[in-house]
Amino acid sequence: MSILTRRQFGKTAALSTAAALAGVALPKFGLAQPHVSTLSFPQGFLWGCATAAYQVEGGAAEDGRGPSLWDVFSHTPGKTHLGETGDVADDSYHRYKEDIQLLKALGVSTYRMSLSWSRIFPSGSGAVNPKGVDYYNRVVDELLANNITPYVTLFHWDTPAGLAGGWQNRDTSKAFGDYAAYIGKHFSDRVKHFMTTNEFTCFTDLGYRIAQFAPGLKLANGAANQVRHHGILAHGLGLQALRANSPSDVQVGLAENAVVYVPVIETDAHIKAAQKATRVGNAPFLTALMEGKYIDEYLQQEGADAPKVEAGDFKAIGGALDFVGLNIYTPTYVRADDSKLGFAVEPAPTSYPHMASPWLTLGPECIYWGVRNVVDLWSPKGIFITENGCSSDDVPNDAGQIEDVDRVMYLRNHLTHLHRAASEGYPVKGYFLWSLLDNFEWADGYSKRFGIHYVDFKTQKRTPKLSAQWYREVIAKNAVE
Ligand code: GBH
Numbered sequence: 001m002s003i004l005t006r007r008q009f010g011k012t013a014a015l016s017t018a019a020a021l022a023g024v025a026l027p028k029f030g031l032a033q034p035h036v037s038t039l040s041f042p043q044g045f046l047w048g049c050a051t052a053a054y055q056v057e058g059g060a061a062e063d064g065r066g067p068s069l070w071d072v073f074s075h076t077p078g079k080t081h082l083g084e085t086g087d088v089a090d091d092s093y094h095r096y097k098e099d100i101q102l103l104k105a106l107g108v109s110t111y112r113m114s115l116s117w118s119r120i121f122p123s124g125s126g127a128v129n130p131k132g133v134d135y136y137n138r139v140v141d142e143l144l145a146n147n148i149t150p151y152v153t154l155f156h157w158d159t160p161a162g163l164a165g166g167w168q169n170r171d172t173s174k175a176f177g178d179y180a181a182y183i184g185k186h187f188s189d190r191v192k193h194f195m196t197t198n199e200f201t202c203f204t205d206l207g208y209r210i211a212q213f214a215p216g217l218k219l220a221n222g223a224a225n226q227v228r229h230h231g232i233l234a235h236g237l238g239l240q241a242l243r244a245n246s247p248s249d250v251q252v253g254l255a256e257n258a259v260v261y262v263p264v265i266e267t268d269a270h271i272k273a274a275q276k277a278t279r280v281g282n283a284p285f286l287t288a289l290m291e292g293k294y295i296d297e298y299l300q301q302e303g304a305d306a307p308k309v310e311a312g313d314f315k316a317i318g319g320a321l322d323f324v325g326l327n328i329y330t331p332t333y334v335r336a337d338d339s340k341l342g343f344a345v346e347p348a349p350t351s352y353p354h355m356a357s358p359w360l361t362l363g364p365e366c367i368y369w370g371v372r373n374v375v376d377l378w379s380p381k382g383i384f385i386t387e388n389g390c391s392s393d394d395v396p397n398d399a400g401q402i403e404d405v406d407r408v409m410y411l412r413n414h415l416t417h418l419h420r421a422a423s424e425g426y427p428v429k430g431y432f433l434w435s436l437l438d439n440f441e442w443a444d445g446y447s448k449r450f451g452i453h454y455v456d457f458k459t460q461k462r463t464p465k466l467s468a469q470w471y472r473e474v475i476a477k478n479a480v481e
Pocket residue numbers: 052055198199202206212257327329358359387434441450
C-alpha cells in the first residue's frame with residue numbers, strides 16, 4: 001500500500017467525498033492526481049467557428065454576383081432594423097485572409113462557411129460566374145494553407161432572386177440540385193465536408209408563412225407547407241448531386257435547427273415524452289429526412305393542406321447522411337401527459353431568462369437533449385453542433401476591450417452539457433461556435449452581436465472579445481473547465 005503525504009491525503013479525502021456524492025468510481029491511491037474538474041472532450045474532437053455568406057461577405061454587387069432574396073428584402077423599407085443590409089457586412093469578401101488569421105489565432109481546426117449561390121450562378125441557374133468561383137477557390141485554398149478544414153454549407157438562406165417564384169416553385173429545388181452538382185465537381189477535390197441547407201424553417205416558414213424573413217410573404221397554410229416540401233426536396237436533390245459528383249471520401253450532411261425538447265424532469269416518462277415530441281415537432285423537416293416520409297401524425301394534422309409529394313421525392317429526401325448537423329440555441333420544455341400524442345409543451349413563465357436577443361432563452365441542457373433525442377430516435381452516423389452561441393450587448397470598455405462575461409457564461413454552460421453527451425457515448429464529432437465575427441443578423445440588422453470578435457462596422461476593425469480568449473483555452477485543452 002502506498003504511503004500518502006498529508007497533502008495527497010487531503011486531496012484524496014476531498015475527492016472521495018465528492019466522488020461518493022456523485023456516485024463516481026474513485027481512482028486508486030498513489031495514482032497521478034486526477035483533475036476531476038476538467039471536462040475533457042474525446043480525442044480528435046473538432047473545434048470550429050461558423051459564419052454565413054450574406055452575413056459576413058459584403059461585396060454584394062461585386063465581380064458579377066447576382067442579387068439574392070435577402071438583398072431584395074433588406075433593401076425594402078421597413079423589413080430590417082433601421083433598413084440595414086448585407087451590402088458591406090464584415091467585408092469578408094476582401095478581408096478573408098485577415099479572418100482566417102483570426103481562426104488561426106484561436107487554434108480551431110475547422111471553419112463552417114457558406115457559399116453565396118448567386119455569386120456562383122448570378123441568376124440561380126444557367127451561366128456560371130467564374131469570378132465568384134475564383135473567390136471561393138481563394139478562400140478554400142487559404143484555409144487549407146493554414147491547416148483549417150473547410151465545412152461548406154451550400155445554402156444559408158440567400159436564394160438567388162433570379163429564380164422565378166423562389167421556394168414556391170419546385171424548379172428552385174431542381175436548380176439547387178444543379179448548383180450542388182457544380183460545387184461537387186469543382187470543390188470536392190479540396191472540400192470534404194458539405195452541408196446542403198441551413199435551417200429549413202427559416203427560409204420556408206419565416207419567409208413564406210410569417211413574413212419575418214425574405215421574401216416576406218404570408219401564404220396560406222397549404223401553400224406554405226408546399227414551400228417546406230420544396231425546401232427538403234432541395235436538400236435531397238443536393239445530397240444526390242453532391243454524392244454523384246464527388247469522390248467517396250466526401251461527407252454530406254446538413255445544418256438543421258430542429259426544435260429541442262427538454263424533459264421538465266429527468267424521469268422515464270418525461271424523457272419518453274421529449275422523444276415523442278422530437279419526432280412529431282420536427283415532422284416536416286428532420287423527421288422527414290430521417291424516416292424518408294411524412295409521418296402519420298403530420299399528415300393527419302395537415303389534412304387537405306398536406307404537401308403534394310411526387311414519385312421519387314422521398315428517395316432523394318431520405319438519402320443516408322454522413323452526419324447530422326444541429327444548430328442549437330434554446331430549449332423547449334416538455335412533459336408527459338395522457339393526450340393522444342403523449343406530451344405537452346410547457347410555456348415559459350414571463351420571468352424566464354434570455355440573452356440579448358429576446359428569443360434566445362437560456363437552458364444549456366438543450367445541447368445535451370438535442371443530441372440525445374436525435375441519436376436515440378434515429379442513430380445517425382455522427383452529430384456535429386453546427387451552430388451554438390449567443391448575442392450580447394457588447395460595448396468596448398475604456399481600454400477598448402470587450403468583456404462579454406455573459407457570452408462566456410452561455411458558452412461554458414452549453415459546452416458542459418455537450419460534454420455530458422460525449423461522455424455518455426453519443427457520437428458528437430465537433431462543435432462550431434456561432435459566430436467568428438459580429439455580423440449582419442438578418443432582420444435584426446447590426447443591432448445584435450453574436451461574434452467572439454467585435455467588429456467596428458465603421459472601420460471594419462476586428463477585436464477579440466473575452467469569449468475569444470476563453471474559446472482559445474477550451475480548444476488548447478480540448479476541455480471545458
Ligand atoms: C441561426 O438561426 C442562423 O443560422 C444564423 O444565421 C443566425 O445568425 C444565428 O442563428 C443567430 O440568430 O425574432 O423572435 O421572431 C437561429 C434560429 C430563427 C433564431 C429566427 C431567431 C427569430 C426569432 N433563428 N429567430 S424572433
